[in-house]
Amino acid sequence: MSDTHSPHLAHHFDSPVQQFESGKLGMWIFLATEILLFGGLFCAYAVYRANHPEIFVYAHRYLDKTLGGINTAILIGSSFTMAWAVRAAQLGRQRALKVLLALTIACAFGFLGIKFVEYEHKWKEGLLWGKRYAPHAEGRAEPAADPAAAVAATPPAGVNAEEHTLIPPPARGPAGLAVSDHADERLHLEQEAPKNVQVFFSVYFAMTGLHGIHVIAGMALLGWILLRASRGEFGPDYFIPVDLAGLYWHLVDLIWIFLFPLLYLIH
């Protein structure tokens, strides 16, 4: 061990290199756990898309490709500024480091803002997950079907009533699927729609929601790194936290790179 004991070297490591490599390996293992965490959702996506492709073809049209594309570009941009920030930290360029970290966080805000616009739109249209799925024509403040009526509703045509009774109906069925003869537009929409469109929105909200939580966590992490950077803590001697936060942020980007074509660009 060198005589100049770095203040950043923990007592149980022999050298800064050992500490640096341990940190990196630890972070990569953490990223592996993140991949498998999202993996569950990718698995659910693959299973439902393989078995019911018509749902995905039908429902993806409700997502806005332009907004999704812009968000992809924003996230890629934030990854770029982040990678650049790591470089700035390694070279000890304090001002550039702070500016780039701030830019990365700004991009994250932009991403969440657009995501919010998309979510709000779906909320208004009733294009929500599972039980909350109750679509109605745009611009019409039509109330969702009465839950009590949905329970009492007769089974959809084509289902044998006796087979149907083996499992009791859900307490509140997907109102959008209930046969209703109130509005003509509604009926039209339903005739076109395949069954179980809510599955797509369940998967959509689960995937983008979990991703969104990771974006928020990343923003908190980067905010903390920015705070430390503004105190001038980082430099060529010590940039592990910037590097590791960067790895995490790139993974968030990586997952979005797959979510975008899987959810928005279905053909």
Place this chain on the structure above:
Amino acid sequence: MAETTHHGAEAATATAVHPFVHAVPFKVLAGVFAALLVLTVVTVAATWVDLGRFNLWIAMAIATVKATLVVLYFMHMRYDRPVNAIVFVTALLFLALFVSIALIDTRAYQPEMIPGYAPAMER
């Protein structure tokens, strides 16, 4: 392959003192950024052409190329110790295992399902 590029006196001292410091050259970062943007446009444009089921594979291939660029350059994997790459690839392999077996099974039992057994499951 991973020659350390020195950028100014600062970097030279940094790499001299700490051999593990490797700053990715700015040109590389900017080039990767540009490539990612171009690929994003390409993947959106690919949906305008109807290629049947190949659309999905093209979209996935482009996403994989993009992800590879991010991992290799933004995440430094190209310059890193191989053990980190092994960890990453192992995670992907186990994910592939999980998805593919679940997929094989669910595909195989679809025809065995009784229509109407669960109200909303029947096709």
Place this chain on the structure above:
Amino acid sequence: MADKGTAASLVTGNALAGDNYLNHTKGLRSWLFTLDHKRIGVMYLVSILASFLLGGIFALLMRTSLLSPTKHIVSADTYNQMFTLHGAIMIFLFIIPGIPAALGNIVLPLMLGAKDVAFPRLNLASYYCWVAGAIFSLLSIVLGAVDTGWTFYTPYSTTTNTSVVAMTFGALILGFSSIFTGLNFIVTIHKLRPKGMGWFRMPLFVWGLYGTAIIQVLATPVLGITLLLLIVERTLGVGIFDPALGGDPVLYQHFFWFYSHPAVYIMILPAMGVISETVSVFSRKHIFGYKAIAFSSIAIAAISFLVWGHHMFVSGQSNLAGMIFSFLTFLVAIPSAIKVFNWVATMYKGAIRLDTPMLYVMSFLFLFGIGGLTGLFLGSLAVDVHLHDTYFVVAHFHYVMFGGTVIAFLGGLHYWWPKFTGRMYDEAWGRIAAVLVFVGFNATFFSQFVMGSKGMPRRYYNYLPEYQIYHQISTIGSFVMGIGFIIIAVYLIRSLIAGKPAPANPWGGATLEWQTTSPPPHDNFALSPEAGDPYDLEAFRWDAAVGGYVKKSDAAVAVG
């Protein structure tokens, strides 16, 4: 730091009077905020033993209730809640963290000659995740104890009125605890090995922990997303697993078992590591087939991910997947059998010493053998149709979980007890208790094999009178086991107060943890040790003056 020790401690290697990790700093806060792996391990140990006690009480209550087919001490609903709590507590709170987080935490850095694990703060975070997870899980008892069984199968778990959300949220946090431990151990093993310790100079317990950590890191996140989806299904109505909403409940089982089958190997791999250490030391013989045991740990870790579907043979899985999984299940038997052969070969012509840890080793070989072989019955598709969800399954996994993991845990606890407490326990009582546990265990669970093969279904509150005799034998056996555990608790606690001070190396082990004092100093080693062959037992000899083993070369130096 070690030079603060008294002269006596330098001779015997006992540091109770001098500076050690237990008295290095004082006060409750110095424990609650400690970053010392040994103290975190001790806190883990106390916590998991408390959960073991709780889970054990539930088990004894269930067994008592099953004494008679008609008269019960609890209601049917309470019975359902009790077997759920017994399973969830024993698995999530006790067995999974049992050997890695408690014993592994204490021993791993010592075995590597390191000062600590790679990320001490993450280690403490892991412990507090365990505490938080335990609180949430136990909160569910107050909020309406869960009655789904520990597997939380949908759609029942999404429709029952009990507090599934609290329990699953607790399990989710416990998952984080497990991931943090695994991550920490992998990095520690990769980066903190001492001079002279290549991969094939590592003690086999370290190999076991390494295999375990791989599973913890790769499988636990899938449990995380499964439980998250279950929670949002109950709270928000996201119907990924709800058939009424177009979801697929069989998919839930795929998700659940992708974690929970490998989790079985999270439990057994470190146990196998403990056995590899102790069987060699107490046979006074170099371990047989070191590389075969090391590689089989990794093979088991890898294959464990390929067999999850054997839990789903009769629950909606396709015939195709059933056949694939049945075939793959048999593969696990190969590396497991390789280990057993090597342990037995290690004992062959060894100078076997029947100390308490060795009694547990022999129990393990016997019980794990039965547990493993009956697993093959269950892995065969056709046989499983008959045996599925009977007491045969209950007996099988208790032979593996209890007869394997818990017995090895007890063996490891006794083996390392002198090291981390600095005290010897009462050997005579130790042997009596080990025998009692073995006898009680077999009475409890062998009878369950018999009644299971005769068709007694598991998780039932009532049964036909023809099964009563087996239930009675089983219940009596469980009481015998309970008495065994009380004896263990009494003599171990007593040893803390009145036990003989332990020497540095009471058993003559060659791994590095025996080269420091008992209990070790705060920084583990005065000087970073250099590693040699971890099973070179010939290099140590008994020294009556010390009351323990010393290195022959050191003794020669002292004489010269």
